[in-house]
Amino acid sequence: MTTQELRAAAEAWLAEDPDPETRAELAALLAAGDEAALAERFAGTLQFGTAGLRGEMGAGPMRMNRAVVIRAATGLAAYLRDRGHGGGLVVIGYDARHRSADFARDTAAVMVGAGLRAALLPRPLPTPVLAYAITHLGAVAGVAVTASHNPPRDNGYKVYLGDGSQIVPPADTDIAAEIGAVGALADVPLAEDGWDVLGEELVTDYLARAMAPLTPGSPRTTRVVYTPLHGVGQSVLTAAFERAGFPAPAEVPAQAEPDPDFPTVAFPNPEEPGAMDLAFEVARSVRPDLVIANDPDADRCAVGVPDAFAEGGWRMLRGDEVGALLATHLVRGGRGGTFAASIVSSSLTGRIATAAGLRYEETLTGFKWLGRVEDLGYGYEEALGYCVDPRGVRDKDGITAALLIAELAAAEKEHGRTVLDVLDDLAVEHGLHATDQLSVRVTDLSLITAAMRRLRATPPTELAGLPVTSAEDLTRGTDTLPPTDGLRYTLGGTGSGPVRSARVIVRPSGTEPKLKIYLETVLPVPDLATLPGVRETATTVLAHLKQAVAEHAGL
Numbered sequence: 001m002t003t004q005e006l007r008a009a010a011e012a013w014l015a016e017d018p019d020p021e022t023r024a025e026l027a028a029l030l031a032a033g034d035e036a037a038l039a040e041r042f043a044g045t046l047q048f049g050t051a052g053l054r055g056e057m058g059a060g061p062m063r064m065n066r067a068v069v070i071r072a073a074t075g076l077a078a079y080l081r082d083r084g085h086g087g088g089l090v091v092i093g094y095d096a097r098h099r100s101a102d103f104a105r106d107t108a109a110v111m112v113g114a115g116l117r118a119a120l121l122p123r124p125l126p127t128p129v130l131a132y133a134i135t136h137l138g139a140v141a142g143v144a145v146t147a148s149h150n151p152p153r154d155n156g157y158k159v160y161l162g163d164g165s166q167i168v169p170p171a172d173t174d175i176a177a178e179i180g181a182v183g184a185l186a187d188v189p190l191a192e193d194g195w196d197v198l199g200e201e202l203v204t205d206y207l208a209r210a211m212a213p214l215t216p217g218s219p220r221t222t223r224v225v226y227t228p229l230h231g232v233g234q235s236v237l238t239a240a241f242e243r244a245g246f247p248a249p250a251e252v253p254a255q256a257e258p259d260p261d262f263p264t265v266a267f268p269n270p271e272e273p274g275a276m277d278l279a280f281e282v283a284r285s286v287r288p289d290l291v292i293a294n295d296p297d298a299d300r301c302a303v304g305v306p307d308a309f310a311e312g313g314w315r316m317l318r319g320d321e322v323g324a325l326l327a328t329h330l331v332r333g334g335r336g337g338t339f340a341a342s343i344v345s346s347s348l349t350g351r352i353a354t355a356a357g358l359r360y361e362e363t364l365t366g367f368k369w370l371g372r373v374e375d376l377g378y379g380y381e382e383a384l385g386y387c388v389d390p391r392g393v394r395d396k397d398g399i400t401a402a403l404l405i406a407e408l409a410a411a412e413k414e415h416g417r418t419v420l421d422v423l424d425d426l427a428v429e430h431g432l433h434a435t436d437q438l439s440v441r442v443t444d445l446s447l448i449t450a451a452m453r454r455l456r457a458t459p460p461t462e463l464a465g466l467p468v469t470s471a472e473d474l475t476r477g478t479d480t481l482p483p484t485d486g487l488r489y490t491l492g493g494t495g496s497g498p499v500r501s502a503r504v505i506v507r508p509s510g511t512e513p514k515l516k517i518y519l520e521t522v523l524p525v526p527d528l529a530t531l532p533g534v535r536e537t538a539t540t541v542l543a544h545l546k547q548a549v550a551e552h553a554g555l
C-alpha cells in the first residue's frame with residue numbers, strides 16, 4: 001500500500017471499530033504517522049482456516065479484536081443458515097485471556113442477531129468442556145475463544161460443528177468466504193440480549209462424564225502436583241480428581257489462578273524450557289507420584305515423573321511416551337474401536353494397537369482430523385493431546401487424560417512399579433521407539449518457505465548415515481491422507497547396525513511461526529539389561545538426524 005492507501009484503510013477501520021480500546025490505539029498510530037505499525041496491522045487480513053483464527057491482539061484486520069471477531073461470527077452464522085441450521089444452537093466457551101469474555105459475548109450477540117440461538121458457558125472453562133457441551137446440548141456449532149498455549153498478547157477463535165469436532169476443509173474455506181462477504185460492520189445485526197448463560201450444572205455433567213473412562217474399583221492412590229500454568233484448568237481438574245476418589249492434587253500456588261499475563265513463564269506451554277520449574281520445585285518438597293500440567297485452556301496434558309538420573313530428580317515425559325502409556329492402559333481395560341495418531345506422532349501406538357488386534361489409523365496433524373476417525377476408540381498426537389473418551393469429548397481433553405494417567409500410575413504402584421517400568425516393558429516388546437523434535441521459531445516467515453523449497457528441490461538421499469528409502473511430498477496427498485504442507489522421509493536401518501528404522505517429517509506449524517521437524521528411530525531391545533545402552537544409542541542417532549536435517553534445510 002502507498003502511504004495514502006494505508007492511512008485511508010486505517011481511517012475506514014477506525015470509523016467502524018466498536019471498541020474504544022482499539023480505536024484509541026489506532027488513532028494514536030495515525031496521529032504519530034507510524035507507517036510501519038500501520039502496515040503490520042493492514043497488510044492483509046487474519047486468515048480463517050482449520051484452526052479458525054489466531055493472532056496478536058490489537059487494532060486492524062491483521063490482529064485479533066472485536067471487529068474481526070464480529071465479522072468471523074457473522075460469516076459462521078451465514079454458513080450455518082445456508083446449511084439449514086437457522087434457529088439452531090451455538091455454544092460459546094472462552095478462556096481467561098485478555099478480551100476472551102468480550103469476544104464470546106460479541107459472538108453470542110451476532111448469533112442471536114442472525115436468528116440463531118446462543119449459549120455462553122458460565123465462566124472461563126477448559127476447551128474440552130465446550131467440546132462436550134456441543135454434543136451434550138445438541139448444538140449445531142460451537143466456538144472456543146482461546147489461544148491455547150500462545151504468548152499472552154495472542155487470542156484465537158476455534159470453531160466446531162455439531163458433531164463436536166473442529167472444522168476441516170472445505171468448511172474452513174466456505175466459512176472464510178462468508179466472512180469475506182460481510183459488508184459494513186454497522187449493517188451486522190447485534191442483539192443486546194437474548195442469549196443464555198449456562199449454569200454450573202453443565203460443569204457437573206462434564207465431570208460426571210469424565211469418570212466414564214475409569215475402571216470401576218481401580219486403585220486411586222496416585223498423589224499429584226498439578227499446575228494449570230495460569231490457565232483455567234485448576235477448578236475443573238481438582239473437582240475431577242475429587243470425584244474420582246484420588247487424593248487432592250497439590251497446587252503450584254504461583255500458577256494456580258487464571259492470569260492472562262502468564263507472569264511466571266516465558267511461554268505458557270508445558271513443553272517449553274522452564275515452564276515446569278515451579279511445579280518441580282513443589283514436587284521436590286511434597287514428593288508426589290506424578291507432576292501433571294495442563295496448558296492454559298486445559299485441552300493438553302503434560303506428565304512429569306521422578307527420575308533419579310534427571311537434573312533435579314524429575315523429568316517430563318514426551319507426548320509420545322504418554323500417548324503409548326494411555327494406549328496400553330486402555331488396551332488393558334478392554335477398550336475397542338480404532339486407535340489413531342497423527343503422522344508426526346510415534347509409530348509405537350500402532351504397534352500396541354496391532355498387537356491387541358485393534359485397527360490403527362494415521363491422520364494429518366490436529367484433532368480436527370483425529371476426531372473424525374471412524375469408530376474412534378483412542379486418539380493422540382505428540383503435542384500433548386489425548387482423546388481418551390471419544391463418545392464424551394471428540395477432541396483432546398487434558399482433564400480426562402490426567403485422570404487416566406493417574407489411574408495407570410496407581411495400578412502400577414499397587415505392584416511396586418511406576419509408569420517408567422511400563423515404558424521399559426513396551427521397549428522390550430516392540431522395540432525402543434525414540435522420538436525428538438527440532439522446532440525453529442522465526443520472525444520472518446520467508447525463512448520457513450525457503451527451507452521447505454530447498455528440501456523439495458534437493459531431497460536428501462541419506463541422513464546421518466541412514467539411507468532414505470522413501471521421500472514423500474505431502475502436498476500431493478497419499479492413498480490415506482489428504483494434501484498438507486509437509487515432507488516425510490522414511491529411512492532404512494544400518495544393516496548389521498543398531499537401527500531398525502527411522503522417520504523424519506518436516507512441516508510448518510499451523511498455529512505459530514515455527515518450522516517443526518519430527519524425528520523417530522526404532523531400535524531392537526533384546527532384554528531389560530540392554531535397554532540403557534540402547535537408549536544411549538538412540539539419543540546419539542536422533543542428535544545426528546537432527547543436525548543432518550537442519551543442514552539440508554539450511555537452518
